Amino acid sequence: MNLDIAVMQVFSGISLFTILVLMSLGLAIIFGLMGVINMAHGELMALGAYVTYLTAYIFGKFMPSLMGVYLFFAIAFSFLVTFAFGWILERGFIRFLYNRPLDTMLATWGLSLVLQQTYRSVFGAQEVSVPMTSWLEGAWEPVTGIQLPLNRLFIVGLTIIVATLLYLALYKTRWGLKTRAVTQNRPMSGAAGINTDRVDAATFAVGSGLAGIAGSVFTMVGSTNPLTGQLYIVDSFIVVVFGGVQTLLGTFLSALVISQTQTTLEYILSGSMAKVTILLLVVAVLYFRPNGLFSSKIRQ
């Protein structure tokens, strides 16, 4: 494998990485805070993708002159819609299942089935895709022979911005402070006057919103159908578990490792064998580091 191919290979792994990292960061903060595994997270991502599709459709129909910037609106709308949906979900549904993590998995799985069928009824079973924004067509060629597609560069940039914002929100704002406090010790935080219910709802909503952005990003690299979410959900879990739920940096690194290994293996082996190898590798790693690869050692 020569250098050109290697660079482009790494780059194609990066678009998988962006989606995985956005999905997994959302899952990880929710799981870290509430111990809840949201099996409908993939469907929230699909919701983001469908909102993006709708935005593109509306802009194309009513404001064709603004098609160049629809993407920014779409990303914002996706985030807002999934954020609101996440909030409602947490208040109306998830919060009744705290302390029963296994039941939460089943209930949210049920929710994911309902959402899938809803998408199918509303948008149809076939795939929908959005038109490529004109200024994202083409590729950047820093060196002759190495072509980096602009839309991929854009989603990489977007992911970095979102991840940075999340970092700032968690470590530099009062909401972040409260969230981290509740994550570490829920009863004490409550005793100290933090409204833990509020924190739960807000965090769940932010996690959902991240999935929405992931969906928006997804429309730039693939077409959406009702089962889109399911394609990514198990991978995202694996990223979270592999990285260790306590650390967002771990999630980030683990998404990087998994996506790069997967695309590299896909290049060497067949697609299905790559997947199998990855899954078995992760199980093996979990065997030796049950709390994830990047977690600090704690006694249980």
Place this chain on the structure above:
Amino acid sequence: MLRLGNKFGILSIIALAVLLLVVLPNVLDPFRLNLVSKYLVFAVVGVGIVLVWGYAGILSLGQGIFFGLGGYLMAMFLKLEASAPELPDFMIWSSTETLPWWWEPYHSLTFTALSILIVPSVLAFVLSYAIFRKRVSGVYFAIITLALALTMTVLLVGQQGYTGGANGITDFRTLAGMSIISEEGKRVLYFVQVLFLFAVMGIATAIVRSRVGKILIAIRDREDRVRFSGYDTALFKAFVFTVGALFASIGGALYSVQVGLITPTLVGAVASIELVIYVAVGGRMSIIGAVYGALLVGWSKSIISENFPTVWLFFIGGLFIVITMFLPFGLAGLFARFSGKPGNNVVKARAGEGVRSATGSVAAADGKGSAG
């Protein structure tokens, strides 16, 4: 809740036996009876899930792995018998020229039967003991099993020359000379299945009522205390997981024989989680409840898919939500609530506080202490 020791348990067993052996075979036409056989297959798996999930508090979202193993091992035998002396058709299509060496022993029914019992058990034990020794439990374990179920599907679909790929293995004709596609043959199989179901229920009841069963409940509620008392909790959990896997494998083998095909979709994550809902509906703590759960959900699936196919996902999705939120002990819990003596309101028992009622229901929400 099944407890052979008291009158209530015996009555409910007799009622089920009458329903399955007398009522259904005489009332239903062959097509419907066939469907009931299919639900009974899932009931066999469900009884295993009651032990693993209800009693030991281990949620496995990968029972499809073992269901699939049993199903595929059985299918190998049936396919060889159906296509003898030639190669199975899907191998010819994938230009596999000679029978792989590991297919060879499956000319023998004895070997097949043994491997259906042994292969999944060994796999389940080795895997789960290793994982439980590392004290991985709760949602982590659930996700690992889910990932393994996915792995298995990908493997089955990918290795078309050996497994039939996405279409699976189909077109069986006979089992050791007996036709399994004729109406008469299917009727016989139905009764065989009922027999298997009762055998499995018997074994499960014996486990639940033994000391092992009590330790399992203790592990579910406070694993650390059981460990401090000197028990190797990983071994107990691995044991019950193995039993669950064995039941799933038997169910899979029965499925191959009864339905006449096995496909990767029956193995994957979706199918595995669907198996759990059968049990959730019936009641996770109730062996007999799992049977009714499988019958009811299976029957609803058939009816709804026939008449309103788009409603099915809404229905099963809603079922997951409603059952886990409002009826964590399923129909058996509901039944116990209304039939039990006053004060036996086991369903409302709080997490971690096992309450044994007159009907023998033990209620305790899972979760607490199992979050990993």
